[in-house]
Amino acid sequence: MTAYDRIGVGYARGRRTDPRWLAPLLDALGDAASVLDVGSGTGSYEPPGRRVAAVEPSAEMIRQRPPGAAPVVRAVAEALPFAACTFDAALAVLTVHHWPDWRRGLAELRRVARRQVVLAYDTARHKDFWLVREYVPEVAELERSRPSASDIAASLGARSVVPLPVPWDFTDGVFPAHWRRPEAYLDPAVRQACSALAQTAPGAVARGMARLRADLASGRWHEEHRDLLELPEWDAGFRLITS
Template structure:
């Protein structure tokens, strides 16, 4: 059983494609007609109108893929069952931090594709998120154990790195998606869609959420974070890396 067979139940409900991230992903793929989507999950950012093959180890995630999604091969990034440069582009969206050996996985992505497009995040910036800093600081250790976007870009020898800010009304429920909507984190379904919270001891998360609930009721959160309420987007560290 893979990790997402356990924590991925209901994932597709909370993690919906946002066109404001899909557009730069498509731009980064350029005119590539064949795309390998590694760690594809439910296929949120698979490009339409191209020959796409998905790689996903979790049966639970495969089960949630919508009708008409790209065909799926059950495999892991570190051992892709494809020959040299068979795809024009390799895509990896918010998945590298879950790979057992991320460097080997990136080597495999480079082996089977002529262009690589990787969406990752800067773990230090993630740890500066108010939910981590003030309520669930235990998440920080998990994040710091994961590869960070600058490391990934350096290892790939990236030709470009683009900042992908998180809009205040983002529809893809990534961990910091609700940076201006703190009430959302009171919903267990929202928390389950965030792997950083799903992989943190439940009692720890519950203590932090209880403090957040209290601060929202008292108005303290809004006083402390009034600067965020006027922003339309925020840099949580997400980076689109292209080689």
Template sequence: MARYDEIGVGYAQGRRTDPRWLTPVLEALGDASSVLDVGSGTGSYEPPGRRVVAVEPSAEMIRQRSPEAAPVVQAVAEALPFADATFDATLAVLTVHHWPGWREGLAELRRVASRRVVLAYDTAVHSDFWFVREYVPEVAALEASRPSAPEIADALDAVSVIELPVPWDFTDGVFPAYWRRPEAYLDPVVQRSCSALAQTAPEAVERGVTRLRDDLASGRWAAEHAELLDLPEWDAGFRLIVA
């Protein structure tokens, strides 16, 4: 069973396209007219106006795709069912850290297209996120097991690595999306849409959420993180890698 068949239920409720990330993704794809979106999930960042084919291993994620989404093939990144150089570009958005054989998957991206665009994140920066550091430190062990953006960039021989900061009102519920809206982490829907929390022991998450709820009620969180409250955006370690 694909991992997201278990943790992806309700995923589309919390994860929605934000144009402030879609725009640099489209720019990175350049003039590619055909794109293979690998690990596409519900298709949040599939580029409009191009010939797009999606690859997704999870039946649950495929079920949540909209009727307007690109045609999808159920397969894994490590064994793409396409001939060499079938596409102009491959796209992989926040998925490489889920691939058991991530280096093999990156080699497959290279095999089927001449341009690779990968959105990944620096796991060290994620592990230093206040929610991890102060409330659910168990997430750091999970992050340590995942490939980090610098490793992925090196493996792809990247020509550019672009920082994608997270706006304070970001609409795509990635794990650190609510860095300035901490009350969101009390919502079970938000928790389920973050794989870092969905894959951490429930008792650890519950303990951290309880502590956060108490700190919000007492004003302690706001007092200790006052420097975040006026920031329009924050670097959570997300990087757009182009090769």
């Protein structure tokens, strides 16, 4: 059983494709006619109009793939069941930080495809996110164990690293998606869709949510973070890496 067989229940309800991220992903794929989506999850960012195959280790995530989604193979990034140069591009969206041997997984992306498009994030930015810094600092320990976008870019020999800011009304419930909507984190379903919170000790998360609820009720959160309230988007550290 993978981690996502445990924490991925209901994932598709909270993690929905946002066109403001899909567009740059499609641009990064360029003219690639065949794409392998590695660590595909529910297939949120699989490109339409191309030949797509998917690789996903979690049976729970595969179960949530919608009708008509790309064919999926249950496998891991570190051992892709395809011959060299099978695909024009390999796509990996917010998955590399979950791979036990991420360097080997990236080497596999390079083996099976001439182009690699990886969406990752700067772990330092996530560790400094207000939700971590002020409410659930235990998440920082998890982030310290994960590769950062700069590590991934260096390993791939990236030719392009582009920031993808998070709009204030982002529809894909990534961990910092609700940076301007703090009350969303009080919803257990929202937290379940964020692996950083779902993989943190429940007691630590519960204590943090109690503090957040109190600070929202008192107005303290809005006073201390009033600089965020008028921003249309925020750089949470997400980086689109192309090699």
